[in-house]
Amino acid sequence: MTTSDEFKQAPHKLLVIPGPVEVSDEVLFANAHPTVSHTSADFIKVFGDSIRMTREVLFTKDAQPFLISGSGTLGWDQVAANLVEPGEEALVLNSGYFGDSFADCLQTYGAKVDQVRADLGASVSQSEIEKALKAKKYKIVTFTHVDTSTGVLSDAKTIAETVKRVSPDSLLVVDAVCSVGSEEIRFDDWGLDVVLTASQKGLSTPPGLSIVVVSQRAIKAFESRSVPVTSYYGGWNRWLPIMRNYENGSPSYFATPPVNLVHSYHASLLQITKAAPSLEERFKLHREASQRIKAAATELGLKQIPLDPAYAANGMTTLYFPEGLGAADILPRFAQHGLVIAGGLLAGIKEKYFRIGHMGVTVVDSRRNDVDEIIEALRKSINEAKS
Amino acid sequence: MTTSDEFKQAPHKLLVIPGPVEVSDEVLFANAHPTVSHTSADFIKVFGDSIRMTREVLFTKDAQPFLISGSGTLGWDQVAANLVEPGEEALVLNSGYFGDSFADCLQTYGAKVDQVRADLGASVSQSEIEKALKAKKYKIVTFTHVDTSTGVLSDAKTIAETVKRVSPDSLLVVDAVCSVGSEEIRFDDWGLDVVLTASQKGLSTPPGLSIVVVSQRAIKAFESRSVPVTSYYGGWNRWLPIMRNYENGSPSYFATPPVNLVHSYHASLLQITKAAPSLEERFKLHREASQRIKAAATELGLKQIPLDPAYAANGMTTLYFPEGLGAADILPRFAQHGLVIAGGLLAGIKEKYFRIGHMGVTVVDSRRNDVDEIIEALRKSINEAKS
Numbered sequence: 194m195t196t197s198d199e200f201k202q203a204p205h206k207l208l209v210i211p212g213p214v215e216v217s218d219e220v221l222f223a224n225a226h227p228t229v230s231h232t233s234a235d236f237i238k239v240f241g242d243s244i245r246m247t248r249e250v251l252f253t254k255d256a257q258p259f260l261i262s263g264s265g266t267l268g269w270d271q272v273a274a275n276l277v278e279p280g281e282e283a284l285v286l287n288s289g290y291f292g293d294s295f296a297d298c299l300q301t302y303g304a305k306v307d308q309v310r311a312d313l314g315a316s317v318s319q320s321e322i323e324k325a326l327k328a329k330k331y332k333i334v335t336f337t338h339v340d341t342s343t344g345v346l347s348d349a350k351t352i353a354e355t356v357k358r359v360s361p362d363s364l365l366v367v368d369a370v371c372s373v374g375s376e377e378i379r380f381d382d383w384g385l386d387v388v389l390t391a392s393q394k395g396l397s398t399p400p401g402l403s404i405v406v407v408s409q410r411a412i413k414a415f416e417s418r419s420v421p422v423t424s425y426y427g428g429w430n431r432w433l434p435i436m437r438n439y440e441n442g443s444p445s446y447f448a449t450p451p452v453n454l455v456h457s458y459h460a461s462l463l464q465i466t467k468a469a470p471s472l473e474e475r476f477k478l479h480r481e482a483s484q485r486i487k488a489a490a491t492e493l494g495l496k497q498i499p500l501d502p503a504y505a506a507n508g509m510t511t512l513y514f515p516e517g518l519g520a521a522d523i524l525p526r527f528a529q530h531g532l533v534i535a536g537g538l539l540a541g542i543k544e545k546y547f548r549i550g551h552m553g554v555t556v557v558d559s560r561r562n563d564v565d566e567i568i569e570a571l572r573k574s575i576n577e578a579k580s
Numbered sequence: 581m582t583t584s585d586e587f588k589q590a591p592h593k594l595l596v597i598p599g600p601v602e603v604s605d606e607v608l609f610a611n612a613h614p615t616v617s618h619t620s621a622d623f624i625k626v627f628g629d630s631i632r633m634t635r636e637v638l639f640t641k642d643a644q645p646f647l648i649s650g651s652g653t654l655g656w657d658q659v660a661a662n663l664v665e666p667g668e669e670a671l672v673l674n675s676g677y678f679g680d681s682f683a684d685c686l687q688t689y690g691a692k693v694d695q696v697r698a699d700l701g702a703s704v705s706q707s708e709i710e711k712a713l714k715a716k717k718y719k720i721v722t723f724t725h726v727d728t729s730t731g732v733l734s735d736a737k738t739i740a741e742t743v744k745r746v747s748p749d750s751l752l753v754v755d756a757v758c759s760v761g762s763e764e765i766r767f768d769d770w771g772l773d774v775v776l777t778a779s780q781k782g783l784s785t786p787p788g789l790s791i792v793v794v795s796q797r798a799i800k801a802f803e804s805r806s807v808p809v810t811s812y813y814g815g816w817n818r819w820l821p822i823m824r825n826y827e828n829g830s831p832s833y834f835a836t837p838p839v840n841l842v843h844s845y846h847a848s849l850l851q852i853t854k855a856a857p858s859l860e861e862r863f864k865l866h867r868e869a870s871q872r873i874k875a876a877a878t879e880l881g882l883k884q885i886p887l888d889p890a891y892a893a894n895g896m897t898t899l900y901f902p903e904g905l906g907a908a909d910i911l912p913r914f915a916q917h918g919l920v921i922a923g924g925l926l927a928g929i930k931e932k933y934f935r936i937g938h939m940g941v942t943v944v945d946s947r948r949n950d951v952d953e954i955i956e957a958l959r960k961s962i963n964e965a966k967s
Binding site for chain 2: 205216227229230233264401422425452533535
């Protein structure tokens with residue numbers, strides 16, 4: 194048999210797109226754990242511990258995690274189908290591509306959606322949020338913590354304060370797909386109602402797990418719905434007993450969980466919550482790496498999409514191509530230097546910029562030297578393309 | 581780095597529940613492939629080839645596969661949300677637990693559902709199907725090819741003939757979660773419209789991939805809907821361009837695909853479609869293994885749930901406990917002999933029977949000797965429990 198110590202993943206280009214990201218050998222090895230019964234005692238413990246450690250990552254005592262086989266996108270369906278009844282009002286604070294899509298998802302399930310759109314590179318201001326909340330009563334308010342298309346970081350803590358003050362009954366939903374693990378999130382202290390994320394970004398696990406954490410207040414809102422849930426696979430009426438049973442040590446069946454990926458996620462959570470560096474230290478390492486990469490880009494004369502450094506993500510960087518250059522000039526050069534980065538995503542400007550992810554093990558495990566490699570490849574690629 | 585030849589999964593109890601099942605070292609190793617970008621050329625090829633090989637497994641030339649991160653259950657949502665408009669009629673041919681649940685899913689999305697329920701251990705008769713189809717016009721007709729709760733195999737070919745003859749406009753949907761790879765399915769020859777399955781049963785891959793294959797006729801029905809699709813994550817309007825683009829060699833984004841699991845599924849499909857034994861030979865091996873296991877059970881005086889051997893699944897066996905014995909007497913004995921089997925699932929009788937899965941590599945790779953192990957453990961466990 195191959196042991197965890199022996200297992201070394203194949204050499205490959207460094208994956209520094211804004212997700213999926215690099216996965217450590219240990220976490221990848223756990224994805225190749227012998228496939229187990231979803232009702233076995235061993236798996237129940239792994240699943241229950243994964244639920245508990247998910248709470249730790251978000252600093253919440255009693256919020257309810259849902260760990261469901263699916264892409265991060267499925268988190269939107271869960272919010273739209275469980276928390277918003279057809280015809281109810283939702284406010285989307287839009288800072289990019291993922292705001293558009295979340296709004297689209299909410300409408301699919303019958304929500305009435307208003308959007309406040311930030312200018313490109315900005316997040317929605319507190320005064321605009323306040324104005325919107327005073328004009329209408331919303332069942333839910335959503336924002337994208339880090340919009341993966343723009344690299345804009347919204348100020349979750351201040352948004353939460355504004356919503357609590359102006360519209361305390363609104364449920365606050367954070368699309369944190371590109372921020373959990375890389376940006377500080379204090380679920381209980383900030384009074385959040387939903388944080389939705391996925392396994393393949395700051396949590397450094399392969400993709401395929403939708404992770405949604407829900408406050409007890411939001412669970413109550415869900416439980417007092419007047420019409421049935423409008424999704425079957427995404428219905429918390431199906432999943433709530435499953436999550437509670439597994440956490441309490443009993444098996445329970447609705448749909449077969451992705452047992453291998455749960456082992457992998459569990460291995461990553463052990464590294465994140467039980468090993469050094471601490472969560473606080475992790476956020477600091479993300480901030481430091483981000484500052485170094487962004488400073489190197491500025492030195493090269495590159496412009497970021499985020500207009501204000503305070504609203505730039507710490508787990509990724511979006512950079513406009515130098516004048517006259519495009520993806521075909523830059524991305525292959527990164528590849529030649531051994532790095533996979535990503536092109537643009539936001540309609541209208543997608544040809545004009547590129548994206549680098551710096552999340553999870555790439556930032557946290559200093560033995561890897563990934564951040565140095567990113568900076569070196571950035572310098573070389575830009576200088577070569579310009580010359 | 582660890583190579584595919586070197587990688588050997590850890591020793592473990594033989595997983596012979598009716599899914600998830602044993603996964604070969606090669607397929608498990610592929611699940612630990614370095615995590616890649618979902619838009620990389622390498623991954624696009626792996627994904628495109630997986631789509632093409634999925635067609636081969638079902639003997640279809642032009643049906644459209646959807647490979648989406650999720651449990652098998654998500655296949656029901658896809659059918660309910662894309663093919664049935666709210667208020668349209670659906671007929672569910674019910675041979676166990678999974679018929680009940682599919683009906684429930686259809687209703688969640690607004691279908692009007694009629695059910696024809698088979699007696700316990702039987703599948704719905706052709707005359708009952710004919711009678712139901714003559715009484716009302718149905719948009720879709722669904723049946724469970726192998727109901728994992730009862731082990732009842734429905735005669736897919738004959739059902740398809742009956743539906744085509746009596747109600748040719750109805751779309752025929754086969755829940756084949758527990759039959760693809762272990763039972764013969766001729767998609768084009770039989771004129772099926774949807775076959776939905778998952779990765780973790782006859783396809784011998786870890787769980788986490790919803791696999792749905794749709795006829796061009798059903799795609800047309802979907803494209804001529806009069807109201808929008810009622811799911812976001814499960815919406816074929818989102819996924820159809822993605823699947824077509826990947827198959828044609830272009831990347832495309834809706835939600836991050838489970839890249840590691842797709843590598844794993846691809847490795848399994850290579851074994852199934854490109855290596856010996858052939859698909860026909862695989863079905864024969866499943867029939868032979870099933871007959872041997874069922875004969876051993878009969879010799880031990882055990883009664884199966886399926887009333888007629890012609891309607892017993894070839895990839896699993898359901899057996900009533902001997903008089904006076906229950907799960908606590910039998911399952912731990914199997915575990916002592918190194919096997920993980922499953923208890924009952926169908927409400928009303930779940931305490932009275934157990935289930936053994938014999939699908940995929942367990943049956944097909946004769947070097948493993950798994951079938952002999954199952955028979956030996958069955959004999960020992962029953963004899964010990966009785967004595």
